[in-house]
Amino acid sequence: MSNQPLLQIQNLRTSFRIGDDYFAAVDDVSLTVNENEVVAIVGESGCGKSALAMSIMGLHPQERTKLEGKINFKGKNLLSLSTNEMNKVRGKEIGMIFQDPLTALNPLMTCGKQIEESMTVHTNMSSEAKRKRTIELLKKVGIPNPERTYKQYPHELSGGMRQRVVIAIAVACDPLLVIADEPTTALDVTIQAQIMDLLKDLQNQTKTGIILITHDLGVVAEMADRVAVMYAGEIVEIADVHTLFKNPLHPYTRSLFNSIPSSTSTKDRLHVIQGIVPSLKNLPRSGCRFKDRIKWIGDKEHEVNPLLREVSPNHYVRCTCYKNFHFSDEDVGDMNYGIS
């Protein structure tokens, strides 16, 4: 691992315009990704994890988005690049894998042409060379008959095969960093396992950094080296995967772990996080953002301005409320019953 991180996000704030106001979906996020490292970003829908990924790629519609902070990649700040300069980074140095292979491919273009397109944009390869490389790539992502698939349209392939094509597009130009936004969510379990194994395989070969966006802690456990947990636009905990799964600290992380049905909890009651994920407009903007959902924890346990602190080497937790956190006994109270 070189000393210089591959990607360094500093105090990133991504705000979207709703009406006349801007609301930060990603709020003051700092994160580094090293070469050959898989960093998972976990959270529920609306926590800002996808918005973060799209911010790195610069794919948010400019007229409705405000980006603040820095995203340093290979010595340049991606946020200060012009569209043209950014286009040279996208697809060449950073590749992206999308969630739904059904919609991520152009229905009117053959798979081969779609993979070749990034080579066309970024290299001067001859069409024969591009074709050869595309077929190589298709083979690499585990497509059984690459020559045939090269000429096929997306609708002729199964979901798993399509996702392999999407991955081939992402790694076509040997990027240094791959952002995978829920790459297995839309797939069946057995296909998900295949795609996870494929991604791990590719990563072992190429030593790329991967940012893995997911809501599935199982996928994280299988793939990630380091994990950042996001809640309401903020990172609430970062640690390496073993530490986080052995010793989760932040109340939100612990709640998440407790709410997954797993072999150990058969027929037991699952933990329920009170209340619901606040919408973008209603995000609490000050204090501990998770406060409302653990009301039995006293106010004085929270910090006024919660910071992400290193509590043990490389294990960061936001807010002090984790120290005396305990789960609530009253279980039925979870129905947020009789409100307003």
Next chain:
Amino acid sequence: MAFLKVNNLKVYYPIRGGFFRRVVAHVKAVDDISFELNQGETYGLVGESGCGKTTTGRTIMGLIKATSGEVLFENQDLLKMNRRDFNQHRKDIQMIFQDPYSSLNPRKRVLDIVAEPLRNFERLSPAEEKKKVQFYLEKVGLNPEAIYNYPHEFSGGQRQRIGIARALTLKPKLIIADEPVSALDVSVQAQVLNFMQDIQKEFNLTYLFISHDLGIIQHMCDRIGIMYRGQFVEEGTSRDIYTNPQHIYTKRLISAIPDINPENRENQMKLRQEINSEYKNSYDKYFNAEGKVYNLKPISDTHLVALP
């Protein structure tokens, strides 16, 4: 006596082809399955997309026409009933749908949504009706005052509970839950699952729980049937299936569940590779020449596997 017994159920769809669009073959969405449910238990139907689990549920519910077979509910065949008799039995079987957004009519108020079955089967005065609706809303943990609100004013989990309240009003005996939580976030998922267990006890419900998520199935179900291409490959208690899977497909499915412990990562990957190579090498042992599985054979009192 079985509470619900499904015998040799088949649901085929014709494929038309050729120049004159004649029926050239059939998609066998459900291909000759038999299973039974005991009162009060939760029976899980698992499989990957397109395996026929949803079709099975909907056929029992009468939403899809069966090609052949029997669905015996309390010893009466639902498939042979005329419309009126079937409607009477419908009261006893209700359904929870996957998508909390599309399963509630956006143009109707909560009161009208929950009262719909009451209006079909019981003649109640508006006051009685309102009282009953509020009773069930309270049961599912929603504010009983919210009856004049519209579905879009609720969150996904709350909507799912409105759907459950609607299913409960007729005091059903069997509830078919078709992927009831797969559209929800983890924490909300937990809420709905807990709650389904609560009302099961309270109303002595039997569940046919359909899901693709093996973790949830394991958490919820007493007995499990694994489906693959319209057929059962294995059936057994939760313990049978998860600790002693016999069919290669079941093994594949279970090994594909990501392990929540990162320490097991390498083992898990190795296990998957082993099973994959077993799948390739001993394919003939598990599938016949047409790629179909064999008929179920008991290997213990509770455990059935599709082996030759």
Next chain:
Amino acid sequence: MKAELTDQKQPKVKKQKKQHGVLSIMWREIVKDKLALGALILLGLILIIVYGVSLLLDQDKIVTVDFLSIYSPPSAEHWLGTDYGGRDILGQLIIGAKNSFTIGLCITLLTGLIGLTVGLIAGYFGGRTDNIIMRIIDFFLILPTLMLIIVFVTIAPKYNVFYFILIMSLFLWTGKARLIRSKTLAERELDYVSASKTLGTPDWKIIIREVLPNLSSIIIVNLTLNLAGNIGIESGLTYLGFGLPESTPSLGTLVSYATNPDVLENKWWIWLPASLLILVMMLCINYIGQALKRAADARQRLG
């Protein structure tokens, strides 16, 4: 970006029925759009004047030929001049507008009723019913509609206004039926329809109580836009001489005087006001229709 825009807690309880209906949303959208509101007011004014004045007008007097004032240009006596028979243009304009609008409305409602019924049935039941209905509609699609209407009008015995409305409706319901069918097909796939079935609700009730309310905005928009279209088709046919019988003058009748090049070139007061009135009415109705369309499509709402 999937920011969930739901409320944090359970929704505020409503003590009373708050206006959530399609109509109130549409009304709000129109009020928000000043141009649409203007269009609505203008159209309302035109209709009030047309229907009000036509009550006061002595229709016989207007159609009486007066050879003393043939083709007289606008004057104090005849504000918009007279035609070849010396008849007052303004009076004809008002009666014509009334007839055109009323007949357009009748055709719209009749085709709406047929299209709605057929579309709902085909879309909801699907299968063979749908297949048969769609074959029929496909057949109507290939018919040279305008020519056939003209032929029907010509060979009709005892031709009158009702006959005209029926002929028009016979050929114009298919578009609506197709639209309603495809929307019903989409609604039918949604689980709330399945839910109603599992709750024992009979099919006709599901169609009327569940599916229909979800199509109401589309229907209203379609009817509005169709109203404009039908007024156009009616006056167009009348212009060609195959529309309303002579006893029922329409705006098209006045425009049809322009088939005479002399009238077109030199006597603008005869055909131009009617043309402009058609134009203004169609613009107003269409503009309202477009605003309603925005209201129906939440993505395009102004706020």
Next chain:
Amino acid sequence: MLKFILRRILVMIPQLFILSILIFLLAKAMPGDALTGQLASNPKMDAQTLHELKQKLGMYDPYYVQYARWIKGLLHGNLGMSIIHQTPVTSLIAGKMWNTVLLGAAVLILSYLIAIPLGIIGGRWTDTWADKMIVGYNYLTYATPLFIFALLMLFIFGFVLGWFPTSGSVDIRVENGTFAYYMSKLNHLILPALSGAIVSTTVTIQYLRNEIIDTKIKDFVKTARAKGVSESKVYTRHIFRNSLLPIAAFLGYDIVSLIGGSVFLESIYGYPGIGQLFLTSIMQRDFSVVTALVMISGLATLIGTLLSDIILSAVDPRIRIE
């Protein structure tokens, strides 16, 4: 592909059959023998001769015999005789057909030339002033009935400004085949074609614009951007291509509306074509011509829709594969 076309043609046959029956019944409802044009309900004819003539024409035969006779004639290209002109309907129509085809083609080409750029501009730069102008233009053209618009165009450019001829398809004074002849034809064509084209741009513009706006937010466009494809290429390679596709399928249906439109355009501009022939024939009660024209129009419409389907299946791989 060939199979698809063949099956599509097979579907046309029953439609054509029902159409022919409908026209046959209509013709029977018309006075005289509208099918062959042999007989006018001439009041001067006495009952005896009328009866004999009818017998000779087979009008007392059962309907199916008459129908078969008519179809047989049709298949041999015999559309009957025009009573008024006393010439075969075929030659009467042939003389006017080319003018209508010319006008129709001009309307179509002009319409697409105007609509596609406007639709693309509106879809790509949504909510800019240019887009607002286009939307406004669309409101106007959508609301304007063809006959009013054509009349106003004729009034303004033909009479008031005098830029274009106000009637006919060619100046009768120029010699057939000369350069001046073609120029005159073009000159007569511009105004009607432009009127028809402008009014028919609406649907195309609106559809194209909406389609582009919808395609813009599709996932595969994000994929393309994530590849580093430049903004302009994203539009040309991914968005426009995919949005123009459904437009291609409109072509067939455009032919359908052209037939209706030609009746108005030709009548207003005094342009001698099929539409005008239809109107004059029906006013002169020349019913054999009328039935022939309705039949031909139905056939043209059928071929138009067939064309649409073929084009669509040719450009969309999802349809091509069955």
